[in-house]
Amino acid sequence: MSEIKLAATTRTEFGKGAARRLRRADQIPAVLYGHGSDPLHVALPGHATMLAVKQANALFAIELDGKTTLAITKDVQRDVVKNTIEHVDLLIVKKGEKVSVEIPVTVVGESAPGTIHLVETQTLALEAEATHLPQQVEVSIEGAAAGTAITAGEIELPQGSTLITEPETVIVTITVPQASADDVAAEEAAADIAAAQSAASAAAAEDA
Template identity: 50%
Template sequence: MAEVRIKAEKRTRFGKGAARKIRREHKVPAVLYGHGTETRHLTLPGHDLMIALRTPNVLIRLEGDGINEIALPKGVQRDPIKGFLEHVDLLLVKRGERVTVELPVVVTGEPVSDGVLDQQMVTVSIEAEATHIPQNVEVNVDGFEIGHAVHASDLKLPTGATLLAEPDALVLHILPAQGGEAPAEGEGEGEAAAAEAAAE
């Protein structure tokens, strides 16, 4: 994953009033922590940060004001109504270090015409090298029949990534279009045999 470079400033103003003033300047209060270092309080440019956060698990290169670090967003607070960034927690990472992240599960393709996709997991937990985190995990359901299921262990993870989710966790399955359950194996045969017996 490519790094996104963002200018960082050390923050010396604290409290709700200071945070509001920072946001009025179209900037975002942030904290940088990790590796046993002392927590650092930063101010980041709001527009640049918002664009960067559109990429899941984006790797941010913080530069400026004596700072030169790589970080992963671990907590993002947004205004519940207007959606603007209020605060961001950043985890300090090093090259070669393995980190735990949640990857979006992206579904492509279409199941059979009389089947409905039921996605149970929208993200999956994995471990990967900090500077080589994939953006997502893709599942192609093209032509999947009713009853077909995909579990976490079936996901094709990028090289170097390790699955942390339970292997038998259900990611998605295909249900009948009418919302009923697919017949169990052999169930239809039993009903047919009973009908034949009644007719004799």
């Protein structure tokens, strides 16, 4: 995973007023913590940070006072109305260590004709190397028939990852669209009625 470089500056003012001033200047308040160090309160470039956090489990190289610190996103606080970023929590990581993360599930392939797939669980909890975090987990449904349920334990994980989610957790199910199921039931009922009518007609002809 390539590192996303962000130039940070130290924050010396705190509170809602200071945070608003930072955001007006296209900066985002953030805190760096982890590895027993005191939390570092910093300001990050607004537009670059907004683009960076769109990438799942991105690895950041935070440049501050001539030093570079590797970190991953632990929490992003957003304005619920404007959907703008208000604050970012970053966890300091080291090469070689493992961390627990949520990885988005991506479905690949096509299930059997006439079926659809439903994603029951959107993410998988994995333990992976902090500086090589996967950005997604692919779940193949190629040719899967109706009634198939793919669990977490059946999914091939990215190299170096360990599953934390319970293996029995259902991730994707394959089913027949409800309209199709209703059509099939209606056709079967019509066939039963037709068969009954045919049998009744045959019996009436014999009696005659």
